[in-house]
Amino acid sequence: MTTRPVGLTRDLPAGRVMHAQADGKDMVVWRATDGTIAAWDNRCPHRGMALSHGFVRGNRLACLYHGWHYDRSGRCGLIPAHPDLEPPATIHATQYGVVETGGVIWVSADEAPAPDDSDLAPLRSFIVEASEDALRDAQEATSADGAPPAPEASDRVSVLCNPIEPGRTQVTVLTAPGLPLPRLRTLSRWCEAMRRQAEAKETA
């Protein structure tokens, strides 16, 4: 499995849980109160409930269904129906690799290397109802003439794609750090133009 961008660090504050998809896998990504992050198979080993509906208690993720707690290693630490029971070590959420670089959250099914540490800053992460190919075509078409709101070389725009299912792509856009707010707004408008064009092409 390739390392895939699934969201922005700033969109996942401490104590929050999100659903992510990458390479056909359903994942839960969550951040403990102490700021550490984890990515697991989106399934409680007890009764198959999606852990992305769960909630964070301290440095553990609890399943919404029966409140079973899992620590950051994925091991079950509490079964509320039997609070005095030491949960067997075999009860374990399936872990994926997760790293954060440059404000972007990356996941992988194996110990894939982290992407090149970059000095770019995240602009936006969004879902496009289009294939990666359609998105790339739209990126090229909306950038070609160089007229506003198209990016300029000094913006150092980078567009990352995470194909989540046929005709659906998660897009993460990065820019040079420290761009002034009006420039970021313009580039945000360009993201919208790129999205509209990709989706129009997909439905055409």
Next chain:
Amino acid sequence: MSLEYAKNDWYAVADIFCLRDGPRRTRLLETDITVTGPAEDATVTDDQGNRYPVQLKFDHVWTTLGDSPRPLFDIPEGDEEGRRRVPCGVVRVNCSPLRAVENFLDIAHFPFVHTDILGSEPHTEVSPYKVAIREESDEVWATQVKFFQPQAAKSAGDGIVTDYDYRVPAPTVAVLYKTCPPKPEAQDVIAIFVQPVSETVSDVWPWMALYDDASTFSEMAQFQHEIFVQDRSILENQRPVKLPLDPKMEIPTRADMTSVAYRRWLKKRGAFYGALRDGA
């Protein structure tokens, strides 16, 4: 093969109220059917004009698609004098019919899914209870189940420890008997009759027979409906969608004795419709 087995059970496909507005077009075991009222004299037909047997029982219209149906079970308590019988309408859930039944048999989720109604933290502990497959009736029974509940029923005031007995008389039906707050010597009866639309879509018909003179009919039905809508948020997010019968796929704990017995009983009967048989 699993479909053939399922065809020989009876299923609720309408309640006594829903046919008043006209026939109900629905689907049972992937067969499109039409249920035409009045409920007392209902007919069930498919699109080829085949007519299926009908019974009116527990305020619902029941039918079967099979040639040699197993007899429809009874809930004798439902006929006791003084009870109010409340069909609660239908809830469509995108889940296996067997997952819907298993969830109904589960108490450990009350504090998390029915928070401050059927359970609340820190009262999460499930005490030991008894589970048996009764040979004479071939039913799963769980007895002496106890749980602390902040508001056990519409008629309950403060929190109480509620006693439950659970019963599975057919693969897609679960019945519970629980402490009746205004009448301690009796038990309220609540059931779900699951209409398997397909292996992954269920129409759930909750039904109650209660001693409750204070609440209106619609208050009682609304209470049960709200509970089931909370369950739906769980049932539509379980994976795999079908109920896994391979014990290695989902890890139970002591509180899940009823669920473990239910899965074994399904396997023993060959009731695989809505189940995942292998580790696939």
